[in-house]
Amino acid sequence: MSQLTPGEQAAVAATRERVARLHAELPRNELVVWTAGNVSERVPGLDLFVIKPSGVSYDELGPDVMVVCTLDGRKIVDGTPDALSPSSDTAAHAYVYRHMPEVGGVVHTHSTYATAWAARREPIPCVLTMMADEFGGDVPVGPFALIGDDSIGRGIVETLRDSNSPAVLMANHGPFTIGKDARAAVKAAVMVEEVARTIHIARQLGEPLRIDDADVARLYDRYQNVYGQQAEEQEN
Numbered sequence: 001m002s003q004l005t006p007g008e009q010a011a012v013a014a015t016r017e018r019v020a021r022l023h024a025e026l027p028r029n030e031l032v033v034w035t036a037g038n039v040s041e042r043v044p045g046l047d048l049f050v051i052k053p054s055g056v057s058y059d060e061l062g063p064d065v066m067v068v069c070t071l072d073g074r075k076i077v078d079g080t081p082d083a084l085s086p087s088s089d090t091a092a093h094a095y096v097y098r099h100m101p102e103v104g105g106v107v108h109t110h111s112t113y114a115t116a117w118a119a120r121r122e123p124i125p126c127v128l129t130m131m132a133d134e135f136g137g138d139v140p141v142g143p144f145a146l147i148g149d150d151s152i153g154r155g156i157v158e159t160l161r162d163s164n165s166p167a168v169l170m171a172n173h174g175p176f177t178i179g180k181d182a183r184a185a186v187k188a189a190v191m192v193e194e195v196a197r198t199i200h201i202a203r204q205l206g207e208p209l210r211i212d213d214a215d216v217a218r219l220y221d222r223y224q225n226v227y228g229q230q231a232e233e234q235e236n
Contacts, residue, residue, distance in 0.1 A: 001068065001079035008046055012079075015043045016066040019050045022182050023061050029190045031109040032058070038087040041182035042097055042104045047071045049097055053084040071098050073150075088147055095153025096178065100161070105182030107189045110174040113196035117141075118169035124196055127208035132216040133223035134191045136164025144171040152176070164220060167192040 001009065022039050026032040035058070040051035050066045067086040068076040073094035075086050087093075093106045109115075117124055117139075124139040126132055131139070142159040145151035156176050159168045166188040167177045175192050179185035202208045211219075 001076055004046075011045060012043050012048065012050070012068060013063070015041050015050045016063040016068070019052070019066050019182055020061050020063045022186050023052060023058055025186050025190070026107075026109060027058050029193070031111040031189055031193055033110070037109040038089055038093075038107070039182050039186060040087075040090075040093045040106045043068075044104075048076065049093065051090055051093055052087050054087050056084070069094065089152070091148070091150045092152035092156065092176070095150040096156055099153075099157045100178065102180070103178045105179045105185035107177045107179075107182070107185040108174065109189050109193070111189070111193040111196075113200055114139075114167075114169060114193050115174040116200070117196050118174050119172055121169075121171045124169070124192070124199060125208065125210055126216055127199060127202070127210055128195055129211070129219055130191070131195050132211055132219035133227070134188070135167060135195075136220040136224075137213075137216055139165050139167050139169060139175075139192055139195070142168045142170040142176075144173070 019039055019041050026037045031037060035055050038052040040049050042049045048068055048070060050068055052061065053065050053067050056065060065081065065084055067080050067084055069086055069090060071094055073090045089108050096103055096106050121141050123141050126137050140159050140163055142155040145155045152170060155170060156168055160178060166179055167175055169175055175189060177185045177188035177192060179188055199208060
């Protein structure tokens with residue numbers, strides 16, 4: 001870290017602050033229990049990312065304990081307390097960043113309803129306009145993979161590379177989400193749990209009806225390109 005320019009050090013510090021703050025959204029939205037979940041974000045302009053330390057409770061997370069890693073998952077020792085190791089999911093996050101350069105943030109949770117679908121190895125069907133908006137279709141299931149190397153990362157990339165969905169249900173594990181930054185990935189984690197819960201409840205009443213593919217495409221395009229506040233050019 002000491003070898004970085006002042007501007008690069010400022011970028012790392014800002015990323016650590018954002019990642020620390022965004023972790024509070026996981027328990028706030030009831031997506032995690034104990035320490036089972038993590039947020040990471042790519043440092044803009046650098047081949048580095050910031051991720052939660054392993055096994056540290058959410059109320060103890062601050063910018064100073066966020067772990068900085070290279071894109072091959074190695075901890076940058078300079079600037080991070082020696083006793084802190086990065087999340088056990090670091091190899092998966094690193095693989096995503098190496099192979100999906102458009103991704104700036106990755107989130108993993110074990111949120112109850114999304115994980116229940118993952119346990120069944122069943123995609124969440126696109127039966128809600130909210131799903132069409134956010135996911136552009138079904139939320140897919142990724143392959144079963146063991147923790148410890150980049151197997152999970154490979155499954156995430158293989159499943160999402162050609163999908164509109166920013167979320168994947170890794171089989172028998174739980175949801176991973178991606179986004180242009182960590183905030184977008186956290187939003188996707190919140191939304192995938194919401195649709196997983198809603199469609200589970202709908203199934204108690206009968207089989208939900210799918211939205212036609214053409215309508216899904218129109219809804220997705222509108223939400224991604226029209227919805228929200230559009231930037232306006234101002235002449236001075």
